[in-house]
Amino acid sequence: MSDVLSYRPKAGEIPTSPGVYRFSDASGRVLYVGKAKNLRQRLSNYFAPLRSLHERTRRMVTSAAKVDWTVVGSDIEALQLEYTWIKEFDPPFNVKFRDDKTYPYLCVTLGEESPRVMVTRNHKIRGARYFGPYPKIWAVHETMDLMVKAFPIRTCNDTNYKRAMQTGKPCFAGQIGKCGGPCSGRVTIAEHRERVNDFVSFLAGGDRRFVTEFTAKMKQASADLDFENAARYRDTLLSLEAVLEKSAMVLRDSLDADVFGVVHDELSAAVHQFMVRGGRIRGVMSWTVDKELELSTGELVDGLLQRVYASADRVDIPREIIVPELPEDVSEMESVLAERRGAKVRIKTPQRGEKAALMQTAQINAAGTLKLYKTRRTADFAARSQALADIQEAIGMDQAPLRIECYDASHLQGTNIVASMVVFEDGLPRKDQYRRFNVAESTDDTDSLYQVLSRRLAYLSEPEEPVLEAALAAGADESANTGTDAEGEALALASEIVAKPKKFAYPPQLLIVDGGQPQVAAAKRALEDSGQTGIQLAGIAKRLEELWLPDSDYPVILPRNSEALFLIQRLRDEAHRFAITHQRSRRKRDITTILGEIPGLGPARISALLKHFGSVARLREADAVAIAEVPGVGESLAETIVSTLAAPREA
Numbered sequence: 205m206s207d208v209l210s211y212r213p214k215a216g217e218i219p220t221s222p223g224v225y226r227f228s229d230a231s232g233r234v235l236y237v238g239k240a241k242n243l244r245q246r247l248s249n250y251f252a253p254l255r256s257l258h259e260r261t262r263r264m265v266t267s268a269a270k271v272d273w274t275v276v277g278s279d280i281e282a283l284q285l286e287y288t289w290i291k292e293f294d295p296p297f298n299v300k301f302r303d304d305k306t307y308p309y310l311c312v313t314l315g316e317e318s319p320r321v322m323v324t325r326n327h328k329i330r331g332a333r334y335f336g337p338y339p340k341i342w343a344v345h346e347t348m349d350l351m352v353k354a355f356p357i358r359t360c361n362d363t364n365y366k367r368a369m370q371t372g373k374p375c376f377a378g379q380i381g382k383c384g385g386p387c388s389g390r391v392t393i394a395e396h397r398e399r400v401n402d403f404v405s406f407l408a409g410g411d412r413r414f415v416t417e418f419t420a421k422m423k424q425a426s427a428d429l430d431f432e433n434a435a436r437y438r439d440t441l442l443s444l445e446a447v448l449e450k451s452a453m454v455l456r457d458s459l460d461a462d463v464f465g466v467v468h469d470e471l472s473a474a475v476h477q478f479m480v481r482g483g484r485i486r487g488v489m490s491w492t493v494d495k496e497l498e499l500s501t502g503e504l505v506d507g508l509l510q511r512v513y514a515s516a517d518r519v520d521i522p523r524e525i526i527v528p529e530l531p532e533d534v535s536e537m538e539s540v541l542a543e544r545r546g547a548k549v550r551i552k553t554p555q556r557g558e559k560a561a562l563m564q565t566a567q568i569n570a571a572g573t574l575k576l577y578k579t580r581r582t583a584d585f586a587a588r589s590q591a592l593a594d595i596q597e598a599i600g601m602d603q604a605p606l607r608i609e610c611y612d613a614s615h616l617q618g619t620n621i622v623a624s625m626v627v628f629e630d631g632l633p634r635k636d637q638y639r640r641f642n643v644a645e646s647t648d649d650t651d652s653l654y655q656v657l658s659r660r661l662a663y664l665s666e667p668e669e670p671v672l673e674a675a676l677a678a679g680a681d682e683s684a685n686t687g688t689d690a691e692g693e694a695l696a697l698a699s700e701i702v703a704k705p706k707k708f709a710y711p712p713q714l715l716i717v718d719g720g721q722p723q724v725a726a727a728k729r730a731l732e733d734s735g736q737t738g739i740q741l742a743g744i745a746k747r748l749e750e751l752w753l754p755d756s757d758y759p760v761i762l763p764r765n766s767e768a769l770f771l772i773q774r775l776r777d778e779a780h781r782f783a784i785t786h787q788r789s790r791r792k793r794d795i796t797t798i799l800g801e802i803p804g805l806g807p808a809r810i811s812a813l814l815k816h817f818g819s820v821a822r823l824r825e826a827d828a829v830a831i832a833e834v835p836g837v838g839e840s841l842a843e844t845i846v847s848t849l850a851a852p853r854e855a
Contacts, residue, residue, distance in 0.1 A: 211270045212251045218244040223275040224285045226293075227268040234293035235268050239286040239533070243273050258498045264297045279536040287510045299473075299493055299507040308344045309336040312357075312404055318365065318385050318393055319400045320358040321348060333519070335407045336487045354414075354443040355403040356384025357396060408481065408519075415441065459483050461524035462512075463559070465566025466504055467574050468495065469773075473504055474574035476566045477512075481522070490569070492577045506531035509551070513541055521545040526563050527553060578774060587767045588631030594768035595714070598760050599753060601740050605714035606630055609660075611727075612718040612779035613643070613652040614786075621646050623656040624783035627712075628775055640786040650726035653717055657730035664711050664736055711739060718776050720745040720752050720759075728754045744776050802848045804841050812836055813845075824849045 223243045227236040227250075240246035250257075250265050257265070276282050290298050311324045315331020323344050327334060338344040352359060360368075360377040368375040368387035378388030386393050406414055422437035463478040472494055479487035491508075499507075505527045513521055521541055531537060534551050541549040554560040592604040608628045615621040621643035627634040641659065646652040715731075717723045724743035731739060742760075743752040750759035751772070762769040805813075816834045817823040823831070823845075831842035 209251060209254075209265060211268070213247075213271065215244065215248070218247055218273070219275055220244045221275045222277075222279050222282045223273050224282050224289060225271060225273040226289065226295075227264065227271050227297075229267055230269040234289070234295045236264055236295050236297040237286055237289045237293065239279075239282040241279055241282075241533075243275070247271065247273070260495075260498050279533055280539050283510075283533060283536050283540055287514050290510070291514070299495065299499060299504060308338050308341045309334045310338070310344050310348055310407070311335075312400065314400070314404070318358050318387070318396055320360070320362075320365070320385065321352065321403065322359070323348060333404055337489050338487070350443045351403060351407065352382070352384065354440045355399050355406070356390075357399050357403055358385025358387065359383045360385065360387060407486075459524070460522040461526055461559070462522050463526040463562050463566050464505070464508065464528070465563060465568070465570035466501055466508065466528050467567060467570040468499075468501070468504060469574070472574060472577065473499075474570045474577060475504075475508055476569035476573055478562060478566055479522075480562075490573045492573060501529040502531045505529055506533065506537070509537055509541075513544070516544070518545050521549060523547070523549060525549065525551045526559055527551060528563060528567065529553060578770065588771070591631055591767035591771040594762070594766055595772070598762055598768060599714075599740060599742060599751065601713065603713065605712070605740065607710060607712045608714045608716060608775060609712040610716040610718070610775040610779040611653060611656060612776070612783045613649045613656065614780070614783040615646075615649075615652070621652055622783055622786045623652055624779050624786060625656075625660060626775065626779045626782055628771070631771055633778060638782055640782070649719065650722050653719075653723055654726040654730050657715075657717075657727055658734060661730060661734035661736050664734070711736070714740045714742065716772065716775060717741075717743045718779060719743050724752050724754055744772055802845055804844065809834075809836050809841075 220242050222239075222241050224237065224239050225243060225247060226234050228234050238246070250261065250271075254262050254266070274285065276285055308323055308325055309327060310321065311326075311329060312321050312333045312335075313319045313329060313331065314333050315329075323341070336344060338347070348359075358365065360375040360383045364375040364377070365385065365387045367373075368378070368389075372389075374389045375383055375385075375387040377383035378385070378390070384390065384396070384399065386396050391399070402414065418437050418441050422434050422441065425431070425434035425437060459480055460482070461480045463480060465476040467474050472492060474493075475491045477487075477489045478485050479489070491511075493504075509525065509527075509531065521544060525541075530551065530553055538549050538551055541551075554563060592606070595601070596604045606629060610626050610628075611623060613621065613623040623641040623643060625639040625641070627637040639660070641656045643652045643655055646655065715727065717727045720743055724741060727741050727743070731741060741754050744750070745752060745759065750761055752759050762772070812834055813823060813831070817826060826846075828839065828842040828846050831837055831845055832839045837845075
């Protein structure tokens with residue numbers, strides 16, 4: 205393949221102005237749309253030598269047949285044109301966030317003569333005001349029921365409303381006390397509109413003035429001995445307080461902000477959004493996306509903000525937008541949103557305080573969303589079958605790898621070397637067959653993998669028949685010498701041994717190691733030394749998610765977003781998680797063992813020392829005077845601790 209793209213324009217042909225560019229294939233389909241403050245500088249990144257490009261970027265530019273650009277007057281115009289083209293052409297290499305489900309909203313149809321409140325998943329009703337989205341359908345129904353008790357407005361459908369207004373007979377919902385519209389015969393259209401305005405005002409900001417007003421009315425009715433109205437105001441207050449309690453206070457009352465958590469890996473990304481209005485979380489939403497190109501967090505945030513606010517109503521754009529990383533064109537984005545909102549909009553990344561804590565919560569939720577998305581995708585039977593078939597074809601196996609084992613080595617600055625083995629059968633984890641390994645001494649990760657695989661593969665070399673024959677022979681000799689029935693006992697014992705499944709009883713069809721060519725070479729050496737054949741070997745390199753096969757100069761590149769790559773990535777991540785968990789547990793056990801060997805140190809004093817210094821490493825660095833300051837530790841014991849921790853430990 206030529207290292208220079210045939211359609212590459214000359215450097216002097218590309219302007220240095222801001223603009224928007226499009227990569228298209230031979231049929232004219234737009235593959236990617238991007239914006240730039242300097243078109244020449246940005247496009248030169250795509251036309252660098254192909255071997256230096258990221259694999260996903262290389263695939264995009266080699267799939268394209270031409271590149272076009274449009275110069276605009278400012279960075280703001282570039283931002284607006286980019287969104288217009290993405291919406292028009294739907295390019296496959298641009299990030300496209302999608303909801304993992306359709307969320308329910310609380311909707312008030314303000315455009316009607318007598319607005320109604322309802323629960324809907326349709327977010328396109330003209331003239332309607334939406335509240336939410338809510339994570340669960342029962343949550344929005346519960347909120348609506350409570351709000352209608354406090355502000356009785358119309359809940360019946362349009363057919364019942366028209367019939368009631370024409371006949372003068374209350375609608376069915378009004379007859380049973382579930383509808384407070386004009387169709388119930390209790391209020392006029394003008395009075396109902398006032399209630400609707402109060403309904404919307406309360407939900408928009410959790411306006412506590414209503415609580416104050418109803419409290420005053422309740423007290424006044426009680427003082428006037430009007431206990432019936434006092435009880436009605438009391439019930440209204442209870443409903444309002446219940447609604448407020450369901451939206452926990454997270455920040456100051458005046459805060460209106462959208463908080464985004466963004467978590468991503470090499471293949472996918474997930475977003476979790478908190479909609480904070482009046483200091484309370486009024487809505488929750490999440491998205492997932494399969495990444496076609498390698499994108500930073502800032503680039504993901506850029507695409508996310510365009511997706512969320514490009515078609516948003518003015519009232520849905522908050523004063524503040526809190527994100528984990530600012531996009532490159534943050535000032536232009538703020539200008540576009542401010543123009544659409546009619547007031548200033550700030551995009552920020554908090555470093556400390558309550559906003560940072562809330563964003564961290566959004567990050568945790570996004571991580572959970574990403575994990576759930578990947579788990580569901582892997583758990584699907586059709587997807588698993590396709591993944592195994594794709595792996596078989598990609599690496600040239602005779603049959604689909606129904607049993608796959610993945611290995612990862614982990615260490616802490618060359619110490620506490622451990623390794624993990626995870627097993628997937630039919631594309632699903634077999635956690636009962638996971639194994640952990642401790643490595644006493646090793647020169648590097650490749651040596652650690654060689655040792656671990658040699659130990660594991662040795663189990664496959666143990667023959668069962670010689671075990672039975674040796675046991676029977678020993679039993680016969682003992683019977684001849686002692687005259688007892690040792691032969692029968694030996695036969696029973698040997699049969700039991702053979703009947704029991706051995707450790708690592710089944711060889712894998714595919715063995716994967718975490719790493720590239722060096723790790724694969726070490727694993728191949730372990731296979732050869734153990735005499736095992738018929739096991740396919742591969743390594744997965746994290747940087748580009750590429751598969752390396754033994755004695756291969758080039759990696760196997762699995763298609764982006766393929767089920768095969770998803771399965772192999774999950775195997776690698778699971779092996780890494782399992783190894784890290786084992787290493788941490790060993791480290792914690794070693795800490796307890798080290799301190800527990802010191803005379804005079806019991807569990808209470810060990811806990812006090814670790815709480816005071818934070819770790820054994822800091823405790824090692826402390827002198828006797830600092831250690832003696834810990835409650836319960838005297839000067840003599842402090843000297844003993846210093847001398848014990850300073851002494852070299854036997855391996």
